[in-house]
Amino acid sequence: MSDPKEAIKEKSMVIQKEMLANLFTELSNAKANGKKVVYTFVPGNLTELILAMDMLPVYPEINALQSGMRKKSGSYIKDAEKMGFSEDVCTYVKCDIGMMLNGNIGPTGEKLPDPDLLLLSYTGCFTFLKWFENLERLYPGVEIAMLHTPYQEDGVITEEQLKYMVKQLEEDVIPKMEKVAGKKLDYNRLNKMLENAAKAEDLWVKVLETAKNRPSPIDSYFAGVYYMGPLNTAFRGTEEAVHYYEELYKEVTDRMSQGLCPVTPEGEMKEEKFRLVVEGPPNWTNFREFWKIFYDMGAVIVASTYTKVGGLYDQGFRHEPGKPLESLAKYCMGCYTNLNLPQRVDLIEHYIKEYKADGFLINSIKSCNSFSAGQLLMMREVEQRCGVPVGFIESDLVDPRYFSYANIKNRLESYFQMLGQRKVILAQEEVTA
C-alpha cells in the first residue's frame, strides 16, 4: 500500500517545484497586480500567445490532477454529483467544478483567481467543449474565445484545416485575447517565445530518446509526466523552460553514462527487467502506489502515449518562429488525442519497435472516452503487428472509487509473469539458434 516515505527528488524536479511555486504566487497576486488570467486546456494549448500578452494561464485539468494527488478529488467529485452531474461523466470536469464550488483553492492552499478569459482550444476531446460551457455558467459574463481544432480524421493535416485554424486565430481568438489583455500581440515577442519553445522541445526529445538505451535512465510515463510539465503548461516559450530541460537532459545523460536505471520515489531502480510501452493516462489518486507496482517488478516504461498529449515533438513537430500562427495551428492539430485511431496504432507500433519494448500495456480510464473508446481494438492490432504480450488494466484519473489496488496489482503480476516466461523462451530460442 501507499509508502509514507518522502519521495527522492532529482535536481530538475526541485527546479520545477520552484517554477510552479512562483507561478502560483503570481496567480494569487494576479488581481492585485492587474494581471489577466486565462483558463485553458493542456492539449493544444496556446501558452506562448498567453504569455506574449502578459497574461497568466490556469489549466483546469492540472488543477484536477493535483486535486487527485492531494486526495481532494473524491469529495470534489461528490459535490459536483450533488449538483446534478452524473456518476458516468468525465471526472476531471466534476473534480474541477467541485473545486470551484469549494472556493477554487489551488495546490498551494491559496485561492486561484477567477478567469478573465476562457480560452477553449478544443483539441482531441469533445468533453472540453462541454466543460467550458459549464465554466461559462459558473463565471457569467466572462470573455470566451474558442478555437475549434479539426480532428486528423484522415490521418493528415489538410491545407483547409490549417487555413481554418489560422483564420480563427487571426480573426477571432487573438482579437479577443488582445481585448482582455488590453494590448496588441507583439509578434516579435511571440516569435522569440516560439524559438525558446523549439529549443526546449529539442531537449525534451533528447530526454525521451535516452529511453532507447539499455537500461533506460528514465521512466517515460511515471517520471515522464513530471518531465513534460513545463513544456505542456505555463512555461513553454520561456527561458526558464529551456534551462529546466538543459538541466534535465544533463541529469539524464549523466545517469545514462553510468549505466543507471530510472530514479523512483524510493531511490534508484536496481535492475531493468521489463521494458514497456504504455497507452492511456495514469491514475492520479494512487499515483505512487501505482508506480510502485511497476518499479518493484523492475518494469520501466520506455515510451508512452500520454506524454504526447501536449505534442508529438518526438515525431518531428517544432514550434516555428517564422510562421507563428501556422505553427500554433499545426501544434494544436498534432497532439496525440487529435490523431485518428490508425495513426495511434502506428505510433504505438513504432514505439514498441524503436524502444525495443517487451510488452504493451493499456491503462484504460473510465472517465476518458477520448482515450478509451477504441482501445480494445488498438490492443488487438498492436498484438498482431508486434507480437508482444499485451496487458489491459482499468482505473480512473481522479475518482478514487475506480482505483482498485488489489485488482490492478493481481492483473499486473500475472502480466509480468507472462512477460518473464516469454523472456525465458526467447532466450532459449536464441541459444538454440
Place this chain on the structure above:
Amino acid sequence: MIKQAPERLTSLLDECKSLAFDLNFTYAKQWKAKSKFRLLVGYLPIYVPREIIHAANGLAVGIMGVGDRKQIIKGDAYYQSYICHLPRGVIEMALDDNLNDFDGFLFPSICDCVRNLSGMFKLAKKGGFSRYFDYPQNFEKHIGGTFYRELLETIISDMFKINDHKIISAHLNNSIALYNKNRELIEKIYDIREEFPWRLSAVDVYHIIRAGMVINVEKHNEMLEEIVNLLGEDFGEPMDNIRVVISGAFCEQPPIGLIKSIEMAGCYIVDDDFMLGSRWIQGNIDSTTSDPLNAVVDSFLTQSAPSSAVYDIFNPKSARLVKQVRDRKADGVIFCAASFCDPALLDRPDLQKACDDAGIAHINFQFHENTGQFKVIKEQAGTFSDSIKLWV
C-alpha cells in the same frame, strides 16, 4: 363507443415499424440494387445534410444502433463496460455484414466515442469511405462557413469517386426542397400530436420518424402526407395524462419499451429529441439559388437546432428547451439520457437549472438501448405524472 383509427393508418404505422427496425436495411439495399449508379451512405447520430447525399444519387441511411433487437456478442469485446452502448451495436452490425452494401459512412462530430468509431471503421476497412464529419464549431460565414463548405466538397468528391455522378445545382435544389417538405411534414405530425396526443402514440411517432432514416425521402414524404391526412380524422379518446417533453436521447436511442412505459405511466410525450438529426435544421433551406451548396452551408450556420452537439456558450439550448415546453403546452420534462453519454449528461445540470428557473417540473433517468426492465422507470414516471396532476 371510441372511434377506431382508420385501417389505412394502422397499416402505414405497421410499415413504418418494420422499416424502422430492419437492421439489415433491406429497403435501402433493394433501392440501391436498382441501379449501379446508386449509393448507400450510412451515418450515425446526430446530423448530416442528407440533401447532398440525395443529390449525389445516394440514400443517406441513419444508423441508430441496434436497440434491444440484436444480441451483442462481438461488440462487447470492443468496448469497455463504461462506454455507452451505441457503438458496440454498430460494430456488431459491421462485423455481422449488416452494413455490407454501404458505400461509405459518416460519423458526425457528437462525441469522442463516435469519433473513435470512425477510426475503427477505417482500421476494419469498412465502406469505400468512412469520415468523421467534423462540422465547424465556429459559426462565422467566412471562417466556419468556408471550412464547412470544403468539408461538404470532400464528401461530395468521395461519393463522386464511387458513382461518377456529378451534382448539379438543379439536383441539389430539388433535394433541398424534398427535405424541406420532409421536415415540414414531420413538424405537422408533432403539431397533431401536441393537439391530439391520443390519435397516435409516442411509439408511433418514433416509428414514423425513424422509418424516414432508412428509406428515400420521396417515399417517406408520401407516407408522411398520407399519415397527416389520416390524422385529420377524429378518433381515439383523450386520457387524463400529463404532457411531457423528453430531453437527452438524441444519440443512443431508448428501447421502445421505455417510451411505451412512460406513456403507460400517464405521460403524453408531446416532443422529444430522439431523432434530432431529422429535425436539425429549423425552417426551410432556400431551394431556389444558383449556389445551393452555399444554402446548405448557411442553414447549418444559422438554422441549426441548439443542441448538445454544437458549441453553445450563450446557452440557447436551455432557452430552446424551455420554449419547447411552453410551445407544446407541456407540464414537465423527462431527462432521459443514455448511460455514459457525456454530451447529454454534462448538459443535464444546466438544463435542469433552466427548468427550475422557469418553474418547469422535471425528473431524470438513464438507460441503455437494450435496457429490459422498465418497472422503476414506469414507477418514477407514474409518480411524476401523479404529482403534477395533484399540484398543477
